[in-house]
Amino acid sequence: MRIDVVSIFPDYLAPLGLSLPGKAQDAGLLDLHVHDLRQWTHDRHHTVDDTPYGGGAGMVMKPEPWAEALDAVTAGSETAVLVVPTPSGRPFTQTVAAELAAREHLVFACGRYEGIDQRVIDHARTTMEVRELSIGDYVLNGGEVAALVVTEAVVRLLPGFMGNPDSLVEESHGAAGLLEYPVYTKPASWRGLDVPEVLLSGDHARIAAWRHEQAVRRTAERRPDLLPPSSALADVEVRAVRPGDAGELLTLQRACWVQESWTNPGCELDALTETLDDVRAWIADGTTLVLVSGGRLVGAARGRLHAGRWDVSRLMVAPDLQGRGLGRLLLSRIEQTAPAEVTELELFTGAGSVRNQRMLRKAGYRPRGEAPPGVLRMAKRRR
Ligand code: JD8
Numbered sequence: 001m002r003i004d005v006v007s008i009f010p011d012y013l014a015p016l017g018l019s020l021p022g023k024a025q026d027a028g029l030l031d032l033h034v035h036d037l038r039q040w041t042h043d044r045h046h047t048v049d050d051t052p053y054g055g056g057a058g059m060v061m062k063p064e065p066w067a068e069a070l071d072a073v074t075a076g077s078e079t080a081v082l083v084v085p086t087p088s089g090r091p092f093t094q095t096v097a098a099e100l101a102a103r104e105h106l107v108f109a110c111g112r113y114e115g116i117d118q119r120v121i122d123h124a125r126t127t128m129e130v131r132e133l134s135i136g137d138y139v140l141n142g143g144e145v146a147a148l149v150v151t152e153a154v155v156r157l158l159p160g161f162m163g164n165p166d167s168l169v170e171e172s173h174g175a176a177g178l179l180e181y182p183v184y185t186k187p188a189s190w191r192g193l194d195v196p197e198v199l200l201s202g203d204h205a206r207i208a209a210w211r212h213e214q215a216v217r218r219t220a221e222r223r224p225d226l227l228p229p230s231s232a233l234a235d236v237e238v239r240a241v242r243p244g245d246a247g248e249l250l251t252l253q254r255a256c257w258v259q260e261s262w263t264n265p266g267c268e269l270d271a272l273t274e275t276l277d278d279v280r281a282w283i284a285d286g287t288t289l290v291l292v293s294g295g296r297l298v299g300a301a302r303g304r305l306h307a308g309r310w311d312v313s314r315l316m317v318a319p320d321l322q323g324r325g326l327g328r329l330l331l332s333r334i335e336q337t338a339p340a341e342v343t344e345l346e347l348f349t350g351a352g353s354v355r356n357q358r359m360l361r362k363a364g365y366r367p368r369g370e371a372p373p374g375v376l377r378m379a380k381r382r383r
Contacts, residue, residue, distance in 0.1 A: 001103070001158060002031040004073040005147050006066075007110035008048055010036045012144035016151055024155045033073070040068035049113050058114040066109065066120040073107055074128065080105040082130045084121055085146030087139055089132035092150055096133065100150070101157035108150070110143035178325070179223055181214035205364025205380065209332030216325045220293075227324065236326075238333045241288035241300070246279045248297035249290070253279065256316045260350060287337045288314070291330055299326050301334040310338035310382070312347045315356075327359050338382065346379040 005013050013034045016022070024030035038046040049059035074080040081103050090096075100106060109116060124130050135146045155161065184195040198210045219226055220236045241249070257272045282288075282302065291299030298321050302314040312334055317326045335345055347365065349356045351374050365378040 001029065001101075001155075002033070002077075002105045003108070003151060004033045004035060004106070005108040005110060005151075006035045006037050006069045006073065007108075007142075007144050007147075008037050008112055009110075009142070009144055010034045012110075012142075013147065015148055021151055021155050024158060024161055027161070029158045029161055030155055035069065035073060037065055037069055040065045040072065052114060056114075060114050061111055061116040061120075063117040063120045063123075066116060067123065070107065070109065070120070070124060074105075077105050079103065080107050080128050082107050082109060082121075082124050082128055083147070083150060084109045084111070084116070084130065084132045085135065085143035085150070086111065086115060086132050087134050089134035092133040092135045092146070092153075094153070096131070097150070097153040098157055100131070100154045106151075106154070108143070108147040110147050112142040177219075177226055178212075178215040179218045179226070181211040181218070205362075206332065206335070209328055209335075209363055212325045213329045213332055216329055235293060236329075237292045238289055238330065239292065241283045241290050243280065243283070245290055245297055246276055246283060249283065249300060250274070250276055250279045252297060252300065252316050252318060253314070255319055259319050260353065282314070287334070289330060289333050289337070291317070291326060293321075299330050301330040303334045303337050305339065305342070306346075308342070309344045309346050309379070310335070310342045312345060315347065322355075327356075328363060331359075331363050335382070343382050344379055345382055346377060348375050348377055350374065351376045 003016075005016070007013065016032055016034070017025075021030055021032060025032055037048055041047060047062065048065050049061050052058065052060045070082065074082075081100065083100070083106055085108070109120070121130055121132065133146070133150065135149045140146065184199060188195045188200060196210070198206050201207065217236055253271050253274065261272070286302055286304030288300060288302040290297050296318075298318040300314055300316050301312060304311050304313070312331065315327060315330060315334075317330070338345065345365075346369075347360060348371055349360065351371075353376075357376065357378070360378050364380045366380065367376055368379040369377045371377040
């Protein structure tokens with residue numbers, strides 16, 4: 001990838017020669033050029049600004065030096081994308097970073113003063129792709145810092161740059177769309193603060209479940225805007241079932257089983273015909289946890305001792321909230337309620353319930369043992 005940056009403060013971009021972009025250049029992945037805009041002025045004072053038409057405070061950057069600069073750095077380049085940092089730009093996001101990382105040539109126009117004469121951008125749009133981007137809802141004094149931010153976010157996505165591209169998947173704003181879970185390293189105890197025991201357990205399924213739970217919790221608490229608007233989670237709470245939950249549980253159960261009947265025709269639908277009393281009966285037998293968000297009961301999971309095994313059932317998440325790890329959250333919590341002597345955890349799910357089976361595999365469960373027709377028994381050892 002080639003990157004050209006034009007600014008009246010070219011030294012501001014010196015950090016691009018360090019760390020990430022620096023390594024990318026050494027690796028031949030990045031061809032970086034920083035230019036001083038004033039080299040495209042022709043008066044003794046190398047003037048790049050003038051007073052704003054219509055009056056008002058400050059100065060505006062003149063179009064002529066910019067036009068010459070952009071003509072020079074895009075000469076012969078059919079693929080150049082002009083990136084103009086501006087507080088009035090579209091939000092710069094990980095998605096935009098990925099889009100720009102697929103381009104061959106980026107040109108950053110770093111403005112100062114009150115900004116660049118708008119005709120420079122409007123004219124550039126007639127010959128090339130232009131992205132007016134903002135890195136955040138606060139005001140900077142110029143575009144250079146934004147150019148540094150965008151360049152780092154883009155260069156680290158360049159194919160062949162990250163040692164382990166998988167690490168990009170788990171990141172905040174990555175494919176899962178969740179914030180990152182908390183991380184820890186040695187020592188296991190520091191200033192009286194201990195690393196969460198699950199991380200020392202070696203139980204990769206439990207660790208994955210815990211990390212997911214933390215990611216969901218953090219996202220719901222810190223960035224509910226990242227969660228699907230239809231189901232913005234105000235606050236996520238997992239608690240023991242109460243008798244008064246029976247009504248909402250019946251509604252949730254029917255909603256989930258209707259959906260299951262669509263995605264897994266032929267699955268047993270007894271739960272659909274259960275009554276309020278039936279629900280009251282099963283929440284009174286075994287351990288049932290419910291997931292509450294914004295005062296709404298949106299999920300549940302039940303555990304019961306069965307032949308020495310912890311039999312997990314009634315794992316439900318409201319249809320409009322599925323696909324965001326809440327099932328994993330409930331599963332990891334109901335697993336933790338199993339009596340100490342339990343060595344195996346088991347579930348029965350629809351033989352055609354592909355999504356459920358994928359989630360269970362991620363949690364360490366594998367198809368095991370006998371089950372009625374159309375049903376799959378999945379189990380895992382509990383270490
Ligand atoms: C480019 C000039 C300063 C902005 C008068 C202060 C981005 N997220 C962001 N905040 N601020 C910028 C940004 C600010 C810039 C320029 C980007 C060029 N200024 C101006 C308008 C108000 N001064 C930015 N990306």
